[in-house]
Amino acid sequence: MVALLFKTSLRWRLTLLISGSVVLPMFGTLLIASYQGSQILRKEAEDKLILQANSLAHKVTQWDEKVVQIMNNLNLQPAIQDMYGSEQEPVLQAGIAVYPDMYLINTLDTDGFNVARSDRKPLKYYGDRNYFKRAIAGQEVSREILLGRTLDKPAIVFSTPIKQTFYGEKPEIVGVLALAITLTEVTQQVQAIQVGKTGYAFVVDSQGKILAHPHSHQFKALQDFHEYPPVKSLINGRSGLLIFEDSDQNKWVSYSISLPNGWGAIVQQQKSEILTQVNQFWQFSIVLAVGVLIAVSGITWVIATQTIQPIRQLNRAVQLTAQGDLGQSVIAKKQDEIGLLAQSFNAMAHQLKDLFDQLEEKVKERTKELAKANQLITALNHKLTLENGRMEAELLILTEIQNMVLPKPEELQEIEELDIATYIQSATEVGGDYYDILPHPGGITFCIGDVTGHGLESGILMVMTQVAVRTLIESDSHNFIEILNILNKTLYKNIARMNSDKNITLSLINYANFHLIISGQHEEVIIGRANGTLERIDTMDLGLPIGLEEDITPFLNYLTLDLGPGDGVVLYTDGITEARNEAKRMYGIERLCDVLRQSWSHSSEEIKQAVLGDFNQFIGEVALRDDITLVIFKC
Structure with a gap:
């Protein structure tokens, strides 16, 4: 509709625009006035019903009290x-x-x-x-x-x-x-009430029987009205205004009052009669709006015709100028906005002619400038390609270094007293997950950690951590609290030098002769028992992330426990438990534990494959958002 309007002539658009700008506010004003008028008329009708009902209730109550007084005087x-x-x-x-x-x-x-x-x-x-x-x-x-x-x-x-x-x-x-x-006097009071052409009043007792009604046949036999909507509402304890529809589909507005003796006084009037004046006002408003619309449209059409004629002349000159005739000009007789527009067109036409004469020379100069700019862009693109190649090579080298420092399968096979299986996968080329398995005279130390984020910085911190932990273990320092404290001081200063905000959650687990020592803060350590039960060790109170504070000594602690034949340990990073599938549901520690219970009777490698199979089935086609690491060993 809007698109069709813009395709019409300016004369029609001006007519519709001006007419609309007058009629729409007018219609809005009439709508508000009509609504307010209808509310006033409704309120007046309701007030009249209420006044009549209160008057009837007062008179009936007075009559009742008078009779009671006569009876009490006799008594x-x-x-x-x-x-x-x-x-x-x-x-x-x-x-x-x-x-x-x-x-x-x-x-x-x-x-x-x-x-x-x-x-x-x-x-x-x-x-x-x-x-x-x-x-x-x-x-x-x-x-x-x-x-x-x-x-x-x-x-x-x-x-x-x-x-x-x-x-x-x-x-x-x-x-x-x-x-x-x-009930003669009560009936007279009821018959005296007349509300418009359709309104009337009546009185019922506490059971809904008619006591007084303007139509005598309604009360001569004490007709039962307890199902009549206003009577039913009154019996149920709800008095006041009520809008209802009778069995003949006539809508009524009623006002009911409960009397002190339990009776009810009701005055009602058909809703259509109440709304008659409102409908008449609406009809008048519509006729007035149509008349104003016709008058405004006619005046606007005449004004638009007088305005558009010089615009058409100007449009003809513009079209010829667009076709290449730069000698066009229009006569500007009037000093109004259209006359000023014509003068501006004439000035523009002269400027265009001058500019066109100079354009060819300027085009040649700009072409030379563009050629130089294109050469510069080509050189920058070549430099960017080389830089990207260099950065890609550096990332590949760092990835290779990460893979080189991970334990080799032949190293794990030499640890005969344990059945070990491991897995690591980065979300990007360079990951931030870290694990290591270091045999030494004091046992076998398992390390697992997670650098915040991934990418180049995370990968460098991972390599630093591996080198530092291995150095400390190889130096016969088997006190985990001492190792974690030294490691933290070293990496804290390197992180500060790198101007980085990274830190590392890291746990060290030492195994020797069925005895475990656990220290450092990371994910939960899962202990699997030979009978298939699992124990979850919370490491939150065993340390603090490495590199977060310069001194973490007050936070470091350790935990010891014993294993038996068939028992084992499961270490993992949060890339597994916090992974989400297409439905945004998290894999979670509970699901991981369910898979471990079901497969614990198998070898570590089979357990690993069961976990990875369930994990991949859960996430489906969703790409990894974090690195995942899994280390399992059984006694």
Whole structure:
């Protein structure tokens, strides 16, 4: 789309650009205003629902409290408390006159039979009613919604226990006062609420039955609304705003309030009616935006046409100049930006003509300069090739020196008391791993180390280490702590002279008559027992990397242990345990130990081949990132 736009004429691009720069901000402003307007309209609608619901809840609560007060006042009368029917009847008749919606006040004994009635009808049994059971149980005010036996229509019965105090003792329940009243006033309060064209209010009891509803058929039979979403939410203890969809797929916004007596007051309105004004505002915004777009586009088209005509003339002159006609010029009548551009073109055209006249001579001069530069580059390339050849030869020589100082197979075969197998492989031409096996009158010393990194510096330090260790061993110095201390001082100074940051982890292991001495810090030393079990010796507390500090005497220590026939030792560098495969998983010491356990009953060479086979299978095609060394010997 963007590429197609840039292929159109400048007139169209200017029109689209200016129109877009006006319409897009306008649309953004309208979008924000519409959103804010919709939020205000929604808030006003919700506030209206809340106000109506609070008003209804307040009026219903007042009505309930008024009825309860009438009942409590009657219950305080001595005639009511004495439980004599002939004395109670006038009091009940006087009470029925207080409130026109009350159609019956009666008293019942503790068995549920009438003692007196305000309507003077035959006395009945009401012991099966829940309001009676709750009052006898001691509930101060009980309410029950039912179809009255007297009027045969929905009504509510309020009840309270009648108590007497005998001889100053605790009051005892001697009967029940019950007051039956229609829901006419509550229904009138509900019908008085009108929210828009679709909104209305209703009242339910604690079980979800309709008590008052603007549609009379909904409450005449105490219709059960406990599954209606706002009623269900209220029963579950969640009042307040709720948006829901009824069985006819109409969406509603409701506000519900839980009353002190357990009832619920609910006011609701269809969501579509709430959003009507929002939709009208959106329609007006769209019509306005389209009108502005058409007006801006028309004005822009006229301005673009007047602007582009001189540009076309300038473009024609540029094309002819590009074809070689350097005598072109354009008439600059206006002093605006386009006129200034025309003047600049005329000046440029004259300069081009002058430059073209001088170009051929300058080309000849520059060609000579390029020829000289090419000769210099050729000489530098030749010198670089020679330098690379020299450095490659030096690396090959150092690699050869490293290989020359490693123990030869025939040397290892002369050590008859041990079965020895070794392996070393560098990640680059020159590695930093080091191992050596040095027989001497005091036994056989195994050395294994790892110079940080690899390359020329690491290889030189490896050779230095081998020479220094061999010199110290050959000088009959078999005190490992003394050897490591001297070695560290020597290499520390050489490393400083080389201006290098390298150091070496190094362990010395001396074997003599089934007895081992281990000193120096390196990877773990693995001891294999004849029965196939393995022991891992941590060397972290036996030394410090060589060349890291000038004096490492306080850190040096040694460890001794005994071997038996079939026992052996495995030495390695971290190039094995820290190698990663294509999935970035590390080979690890645990996997190495698993392979050693499985193959320990074999010879050292077979054990070595098992380890290398498993290692190569693990890393697959991943190139080595570090040198690897493996030394195994068995008694």
